[in-house]
Every structure is written in C-alpha cells, then in structure tokens.
Amino acid sequence: MAIPVVRLVKSLRYALKDMQGIKYSDYELVESINQAASLLYGRLSERYVYAAQKKAVLNIPSTGYAPLPNDFVRIHQIVGDDGELIPTTKLPAVEGTYRIINDTIYATPAMYSLEYYYVPNRVRDLGDNLDVPLSMEAYIQQISLAMFGNNPALAEQIVQQCSQTLAVRELSHFTDAGPVQVLGGKI
C-alpha cells in the first residue's frame, strides 16, 4: 500500500490555508513530504521498529555479490536454505556468511530471503505514490507540516510518538496489560 502524494499535498494545503496554491508551490510541499518520509524512516530503522521493514528475494549470482535494493538502509536478517547467515569480515564470503560493503552484498551464490529496513524512495510530483503504509498518513502529514514550518524539534517529537505507536505493531496476543506495564507485559 502506498499513499498518493496528491492526497498528502491536499491535506497540507488545507492545513496551510493555501488551497489555491498562491503562497506555496506544489514543489515546496512535495519536498517537505520527502524530508518527512526520510526523517521518519531513518529514525524507525535506528530504533529497530519493524514497521519500517521490507522483505525481498535476493539472488546472488556466480560472481558472489549483488547490489542491495535501492531503498536499503540496514539489514535485519538474511536467510538461505540452510538458515540465517551471519556477518563476516572476510571476502569472499564462505558458506553461511555475508558481508555488506556500501551498496553491495557478498555471499555464496544462491537465492536468499532478505529482510531489511528501508527508507521510501523520493517522490517527484503529484502523480506519484509515497511508498509508506496508509496507517502512517497522519504522521507523515504532521511531520511534513513541522518540516515545512522549519520546526525540526516538533518533527522529532512526532517521529518519537510515531515510533512508540508502531514499536509493537507486528505483535499480537497482547491482552490487557494491567495498570502497570513493563516491556508490554503484565506484572
């Protein structure tokens, strides 16, 4: 799922009271959406929030290396037929290990399942879609507004709030945590 940029721009214009586009151009708003998305996803991956994860199939050819996806920020895990690979410092990587240098991953030739933290690609104009789950829309809007208003402190505050909300998003079976909560469980 992705959010249409035109919808974000519409809500930003509404909040900025500039529906006619007299004061601010579309470009300015699209730029602040890009800033918001990269700030939010940078922070989410720093804090290991699973909501910022993506999965891809990685094919390492016989050369022993392959380019990483272009929205790659940091690795979560890479799994082959024989289980999870562990990082190594040696090249060429031996069976069961991998190494990442810049935007290239080295491992023994095979198909792997790569789970990684991503940052959404930049959007360019109103026809594009921002590669972010729909549930993030309100956060992206608020962070964009804060960035547009040149208020990075407020933006960070909203990012923090968003990280907390999303931190346990993928976990089910949380029952009533009771009046005191320790690491999401009951005392």
Place this chain on the structure above:
Amino acid sequence: MTPAQMVAMVRRFISDEQATGFSTGGNMEQPEGTQELLTYLDRAVDDYSKRQAALGDVRLLKTITGSSGTMLPPDFLMLCGTVPVSVEGRVLRYYDDEGTMPYMPVRYFARLPYVTDYGDTQNIPYQRDQEMSICALAAIYALNKHEFNVSQDLMLLGYGAVNNANAEQ
C-alpha cells in the same frame, strides 16, 4: 467589451463624451486623442495586473510546462511560490536533479492582455470588475495629463495618496 467601448467608458469617466478634450484619431507617432486614451488603458492594464498579482488574485494565474532554455512568456509578472527554476534574463533554467521528464509545471502570475492587442471590434476577455478598474485608472491618467488633482481619485481606487512632490521626504 471591445477597445472602442473601453475608450468610450474612459471618456464618460473624464466627461469627454463629445471627444473635445481628447480628439478622435491620433496614431503612435502623434499620440493624441483616442490613441492617447488607448495608451493610458494599456498603462492601466499594466498597473492593475501588477497590483492584483501582489494581492494574489487567482484570476491572473497561469501555468507553463517548459524545460531549461524556455523563454518566459511575454505576460510573465512573477512566480507563484518557490519553484525549482532559476530565471536568467528572460530564460528559464530548471534545477533538475533526476533528469527525467516531464518537468513539474510552474505557475506564475500573468499580466492581463493589453487593450491594444485587440482590434476595434474584438471582445477583450476581461471580467466586468476588471474593465471598471482599468477604465477608472486610465481616466485618472488622462485627467492627470491636464494637471487635475487626481489624488482623491486614486484613493477611491485604493491606490493610496500620491505624495506631494514638494513634501518633505
């Protein structure tokens, strides 16, 4: 309204329906009479457009989708918001980091077309309020030529008082 009708309205504003003050005729070489009034109308179009653009009148908005090297349109007044282009002389240059087409359209405030761009019987696409303001402004220019005091007329149009030439700065 046609240019002839615009001139007639200016004449009504300056009480010159009989064309005694500004005679009929005249040409660009000898700008007097009707030709002179047309010049005042064009000047009024200029001033009115700039003023309305500064106030953010959406009726003056236009869009260009050009590329680097595109000439600014002749009716260009100013850009609307911050857009990723720079203007050198009258040539547009895009800051195009990704290098892909199409370029994002650029919105700008455009000057209204000049009265003299139209033939005598052609309809000028002004709205009624624009016709009135432009004619009133042109009438002020015409009255000013005869050194009437037009400061009150300007104030009525919302143009503020004209400084007395001898006033202390």
